[in-house]
Amino acid sequence: MRRFSILDLRFSIGRSVSLFTAIVISTFLTAAVFGQNDGTEQNQTGRAGTFAIVNARIVTVSGATIESGTVVIQNGKISAVGANVSIPGGAERIDGKGLTVFPGMIDAGTNLGLGEITLGVNGSVDLAEVGNINPNAKAIRAIHPHSSHVNVTRVNGITTVMSAPTGNGIITGQAAVVNLNGSTQAEMALVPEFGLVINFPRISTFGGFGGGGGGAPVEFSEAIKRRDAQLEDLKKFFRSVENYARSKEAYEKDKGLTYIATDVKLEAMVPYVRGEKPVVFTAERERDIRAVAKFVVETRLKGILLGGQEAWKAADDLKKNNIPVIFTNIYNLPVLEDHPYDYFFEGPSKLQQAGVKFCVSTGSNGEEVRDLPYQAGIAGAFGLTREDALKSVTLYPAQILGVDDKIGSIDVGKIANIVVADGDILEPRTNIKYVFINGRMLPLTSRHTRLYDSFKDRK
């Protein structure tokens, strides 16, 4: 007998109809049976409505904490906040007694959705394009809306992430700011093309920029030369983007000029080179961070630093040039043996003392983004106040990502990205009771609760 395969669809109309019908029916059945299924197959998108969380403690983050009050969610936004607010008729009341309302947390330095299983399952990995210059690679085109990292992360109170392309190239692509809900990338997108990511050419005696390269170690002076050459190439590329943009504009004004063919890479660069959108630079060491600051000034860019191990040492340069830091190093070991044990635990508080804008980020591929609150807590144990620790994963990242008019605090008019918990959300023992994203109440199910339910009673 001939082996039946899905390819037969192409050759046998009659059979393909029946197979197609079978697929449709089974899909519906699966959807019905696993209505609460929240694995990679389909992330549940929750339900919209008018909600009033009453009698709750409200940590607005932007202003004073309200010991007992109401938050109203309407049309996806926060429509009222206060101790005494009128609740619209028909609103679904949620008793917030003993509970606290927080803004959803934001991780400004992840690769969430771009790599489900990064070791050994290459088909699930879309982290890094081939080549050194990929400004037209857009994370928003590859972030998997149905990744299980989405559901696992949001049920712990993180509602928004910046997700960035990565790799060993210099320009790795454009990062997106997304909410952790939606059936499509468009539904998730808050800022679909948020920022250009550049692995800043660094002085390294082992290999080149970004950390890759390999090869035999070189003399330090050689490493500087190599970095300078890479930097010069980058500057040249920036200049060619400017020339390209000017030529395009000139042609638009005077069609009599020679037509300039569109170049996808140069085209993608224009808003960044012109300082209209931010450029996210990855750099860790003081000398490289100072070089970033210099580059940002020279090229008049809107710069953001991602990583920032020694950012506090270059605080003067960062502060002077308004370069904020997305600090991703709490869970990293100190680099040198003589570094203090709390070298990176103290990173955020040192940045704050120096007056540099910062936020705390996991820097995770996705699976560890849910630890964001505890990383902020550790920064709290080593210098930040509790209030600032909370801000470092709510309002501060919103400000750095330029979305503080939309998210990051409990204020009227902002998007209803809200978390309700039975304690301080930065504490690992706290239970999350409700999560809203864009005003939709989400099921607190995840790939993990599903597996838990499947096996918890096995005898």
Added chain:
Amino acid sequence: MRKAFVFLLVVSLVTISPTLVLAQTGSEVLIRNATVMTAAKGTLEGTDILVRNGKIARIGKGLTAAAGAQIIDATGKFVTPGIIDCHSHSMVDGSVNEFSYSVTSMTRVRDVLNPKDIAIYRALAGGVTAANLLHGSANSIGGQNSTVKFKYGKPVEDFVIADAPAGIKFALGENPKRTHVQLQPGQTPRYPRTRMGVMETIRDAFLRARDYKQALADFRVGKTKVPPRRDTELEPLVEVMEGKRLVHAHGYRSDEHLNLMLIADEFGFRVATLQHGLEAYKIAPEIAKRGTGVSIFVDSWSYKLEAYDSIPYNAAILWKNGVNVSINSDSDERMRRLNLDAAKVMKYGGVPEEDALKMITINPAKQLGIDKRTGSIEVGKDADLTIWTAHPFSSFSRVDMTIIEGEVYFDRAKDTQMQEQIAKERQELEKMDVNKAPSSGGTSPRTPSERRAEERDEAEFGGNQ
């Protein structure tokens, strides 16, 4: 330039550290007025702990100490037993894997321990006092482990817990299969390459060990005239079958851990711990029935295929089934925050506070067979204690002091002084001719002889987690 002074600093740090790290203790230490989380008999408020000759002598209120005793005021602070990490590769110098064969039971972690590994100090600063130092997981049967206390500043002999039962590392799944490691051109794959082969490699080793044991027995009773040649590969496996050596078996998928337990059933031994056991929740009754322990990552998942079904509720399901669960780090980094890992099991599945604390203290002590001397705060036990600024399950807590057998090995106040001293020393070293940049007339950098942490991580890549 940088490397040169790093080298010098390493040398100087090692030279000065013992006097700075170790407090001069008399025979008695009195910790006063703490919230004591015993991991045995609940939490005691406003309680004192009297330590005499390295042992816990008394626990109670209003205790007094002999003249000259070290008094530690712990008002407003929390004391727990020192944390025990049941899966670590700290101190293991160089590669943690003897890659050449898939059965390397003759190798010993004990032979390559570095007592000056900075990871020890950082672990102490996270409240860890003891660890199970394991061979890597590249081999179906790896090397023999070492159970140690982190007596940083002491000679390596002092680290090893002399009366801890011997153990050995086994490994299942992706790591011993080595299928996720790209072969170089011309390189042939090593057997085993599948889960079938891994199981048969282990079974074959035990069949040979059984024959060896028989040959020894035959010689002993005079049945044969010539003794069998001593076999250091099979000796440890004979000890396993005789219940004298604990098996710590790395694995992820529930089926492979169950298959190993079936092999153990066949050869009449009990697997001491399933290491990682990220899917152990799927076979909790089978594990409970055999009295095997499980030492887990609390919530790591999705970093490779066999970790995709890992859930943070794993501990809770195992705990409800009566399995002895410990939470380990397998990482110099994660080791520093096992307290927060333990806190998570309260949230995921509702494990009570004391049982959560046990998962990083007395439970791993039981798994390693050192529970008679350490792992809980009880009279007569070793005074292995951690003092915290706040509840250890709070992310805002910090370790104030870590004590092993009555001696202070980490003291936050002293560390602060030491940081200043080292920073000053670094400044002075930077000014020295040898450390000047080549552009300012200095010499070319030298390569540090000390191994750096990331090099070990590289060696371990795909070989441990």
